Amino acid sequence: MPRIGMQAIKGTITLALPLIALAICAELFFPAAFARLATLYLIYVTAVVGMQIYSGNSGIISFGHAGFMALGAYGSSLLTIQPAIISTSLPNLPGWLAAIAGGQPLFVGMAGALLVVAIVAALFGLPLARLGGAAASIATLGFLVIVHVTLVASTDITRGSQTFFGVPRGVSAFPALIVAVTAVALARTYRGTRGGLSLRAAREDEIAALACGVNVVRQRFVAWVLSGLVSASAGVLLAHFLGAFSPKDFYFNLTFLLMSMLILGGISTVSGAVGGTALIVIMVDLLRRLEGGAEVFGLQLPEVFGLTDIGVGLVILAVMYRLRDGLFGLREVDERLFPEPVVRANAPRQTPVSDDALISIEGVGRRFSGLVALEDVSFIVRPGVVTGLIGPNGAGKSTLINAISGVVPPSSGRVLLNGTDTALVPVNAVPTLGLGRTFQNIRLFRNLTVLENVTVAADAVARPGEDSRAAAMAALAMVGMQDDASRPANSLPYGAQRRLEIARALALRPSFLLLDEPAAGMNPAETDALIGVLRQIRADHQIGLLVVEHDLKLIMRLCDHIVVLNKGQMIAEGTPDEIRANPAVIEAYIGKRRAAA
Numbered sequence: 001m002p003r004i005g006m007q008a009i010k011g012t013i014t015l016a017l018p019l020i021a022l023a024i025c026a027e028l029f030f031p032a033a034f035a036r037l038a039t040l041y042l043i044y045v046t047a048v049v050g051m052q053i054y055s056g057n058s059g060i061i062s063f064g065h066a067g068f069m070a071l072g073a074y075g076s077s078l079l080t081i082q083p084a085i086i087s088t089s090l091p092n093l094p095g096w097l098a099a100i101a102g103g104q105p106l107f108v109g110m111a112g113a114l115l116v117v118a119i120v121a122a123l124f125g126l127p128l129a130r131l132g133g134a135a136a137s138i139a140t141l142g143f144l145v146i147v148h149v150t151l152v153a154s155t156d157i158t159r160g161s162q163t164f165f166g167v168p169r170g171v172s173a174f175p176a177l178i179v180a181v182t183a184v185a186l187a188r189t190y191r192g193t194r195g196g197l198s199l200r201a202a203r204e205d206e207i208a209a210l211a212c213g214v215n216v217v218r219q220r221f222v223a224w225v226l227s228g229l230v231s232a233s234a235g236v237l238l239a240h241f242l243g244a245f246s247p248k249d250f251y252f253n254l255t256f257l258l259m260s261m262l263i264l265g266g267i268s269t270v271s272g273a274v275g276g277t278a279l280i281v282i283m284v285d286l287l288r289r290l291e292g293g294a295e296v297f298g299l300q301l302p303e304v305f306g307l308t309d310i311g312v313g314l315v316i317l318a319v320m321y322r323l324r325d326g327l328f329g330l331r332e333v334d335e336r337l338f339p340e341p342v343v344r345a346n347a348p349r350q351t352p353v354s355d356d357a358l359i360s361i362e363g364v365g366r367r368f369s370g371l372v373a374l375e376d377v378s379f380i381v382r383p384g385v386v387t388g389l390i391g392p393n394g395a396g397k398s399t400l401i402n403a404i405s406g407v408v409p410p411s412s413g414r415v416l417l418n419g420t421d422t423a424l425v426p427v428n429a430v431p432t433l434g435l436g437r438t439f440q441n442i443r444l445f446r447n448l449t450v451l452e453n454v455t456v457a458a459d460a461v462a463r464p465g466e467d468s469r470a471a472a473m474a475a476l477a478m479v480g481m482q483d484d485a486s487r488p489a490n491s492l493p494y495g496a497q498r499r500l501e502i503a504r505a506l507a508l509r510p511s512f513l514l515l516d517e518p519a520a521g522m523n524p525a526e527t528d529a530l531i532g533v534l535r536q537i538r539a540d541h542q543i544g545l546l547v548v549e550h551d552l553k554l555i556m557r558l559c560d561h562i563v564v565l566n567k568g569q570m571i572a573e574g575t576p577d578e579i580r581a582n583p584a585v586i587e588a589y590i591g592k593r594r595a596a597a
C-alpha cells in the first residue's frame, strides 16, 4: 500500500463515522427542521473541506471559495432547471445555452458545473499560483468579486441580482453525506500525498521548500483547482437544497461563515474543517433563535439585531486568543488516535558520489546596485573533500552560497554543478541536480514532524515505486535522529534542529552539501558531535562538503581545503596549514597593523 493509503483511510473513517451517524439520524429519526439543519451542515462540510485543501495546505487564506460555490450552483441549476419555467424566468437565454439548459438529471448538472469550474479555476490559478501570503489572499478576494459581478451582470443567464428559481430540489441528508464523505476522503488523501506534504512544507518556509526541490507554484495550482472543484460541489448541493437563490447568497456573508468554520476548527487539518463547521452551524442556529427574541426559561428576551454575526465573531476571537491553531490544532484526529507505525529505514545510498562530480565556480561576480559583493571568484569543490569557505563579515560568503544554489544568479561568471549552469535552471531544480544545503538561520518546516521534514526532500528525488519515508529514515539515521522521527520539528533542541537540516539535505542524495554556519549557536559537545557526523558522511558516501563557518577552530579541524574571501575577492586558497600561515589572510582577519606587529 502506498504511504498515504492507510493513514488517509483511517482519517477518512474517523471523520466519516460521525457524519454517517448524523445522516442516518436526520433521515430516520430527526424532525424535519433538524433534518434540514443536518443536511445544511453536510453541505457546509463539503464547502469548508474544499477551502481547507487550498488554505490549509498552502497557508493562504482564501476569500474566493464562495465564488466557486456560486459557479457550481448556477452551472448545475441552468442544466437541471424545470424546462417549463425557462421560458418565463429566462426568456432571453442565449440560443447555445438554451439548447442544453433544463431538464438534465442532477448528476449531469453537477458534472457540467464541475467542468466549467475546472476551466475557470485553472485559468485564474495560473497567475494566482505564483503569489503567496497576503498578495494571494487579496487575489482570491478579487476572484470572488469578479464572479459576483459577472453573475449579477449576466442577467439573461442568471436573472442578475433577482432570485433564480425553479431549481429541482433533491438534496437531502444522504446525497449530501455521499458528497461530504468524498470531499473528506479527497482532502485527507491529498494532505498525505507528495503534493500535499510539499505544499505544507512551503507553507512553513517557502525558501527551504525550494531548496528541497519543491515546485511551489505547481503545488499551489493543483491545490487551488482541486479545492475549487470540491467547494463547487457544495454549491451544486446548496442550489438543489434551497431551490432558489441569488448572487448575494454566495458573497461576503457566506465567505465570512465559511472562514469562521475553518478558522475556528483549525485551518491546518481536515478534522478542524469538519469540527469547526459543526460548532458554527450549531452556534448560528442557536443565536438566530435568540436574535429574534426567544423565550428562555419563561423569560422573554428582546430582539437583538446582528446577534448572530457578533456572537460568531466573539467566539472566534476567544478561541484564537487561547488556541492560535484552532480547536483541533495542527495534527489530524486520526494522527493523534492512531499514530503511524515506525517506518523502517532503507539502505541509505546505493552508490557513493562519482569521482566526476564537481562544483566549478568560474569567475563569479555579483553586484547589488553599486555594491560589489563578489568579484571574479573561481575555485572547485570536489567529491569526498571538505572545503571551507571563510572570510570576515560582509566578505561575500552568503552571496556565493546563494549563487551556487541558484537563488541569486551571478552578474558575471557561472557556477557549474555536475556540468549544469545553476543560473539557467529553476531554483527548485538545483537540489535535484545533486546539491543539498542548510541555512545560516535554521529553516525547518517547524510544524511538520521530523520525518515529514526529511520526507519532503526524499520525495523530490524518489525513484518510481520507492518509499521515500524509508529513505528519509535512512537520512535521519545518518545523523543519529531516527528515534526523533515523530516529534514536531519545533520541539527539538537547537543542536538537533541543525542536524535535522543536514538530514533533510542528505535525503536529496546530493553529490554536494552546502553548510552555512552549521555550528552557529552550538555548545562544544554539540560541535564535536557535528564534526563526527560530517566526517562520517564524507567517509561513507564521498559527498563533497562546502562549509561556511566563522568558527575557525572547527574549519581547521574539519576541512581539507580552505577558500578565503575578503571584500568580495578570493584572497587565498590552500590546506589549513597554508591558510594559517598566509599573510593576506592574517591581515584580513586581524588588520594590517597588528599583523605586522
Ligand SMILES: Nc1ncnc2c1ncn2[C@@H]1O[C@H](COP(=O)(O)OP(=O)(O)OP(=O)(O)O)[C@@H](O)[C@H]1O
Residues within 6 Å of the ligand: 368, 371, 372, 373, 391, 392, 393, 394, 395, 396, 397, 398, 399, 400
Ligand atoms: N540582497 C542584497 N542587496 C544588497 N546588498 C547585499 C545583498 N546581499 C548581500 N549584500 C551585500 O553584499 C555584501 C556581502 O554580503 P554577504 O552576506 O554575502 O557576506 P557574508 O560574508 O556572508 O557576511 P556574514 O559573515 O556577515 O554573513 C555585504 O556588503 C552585503 O551588505
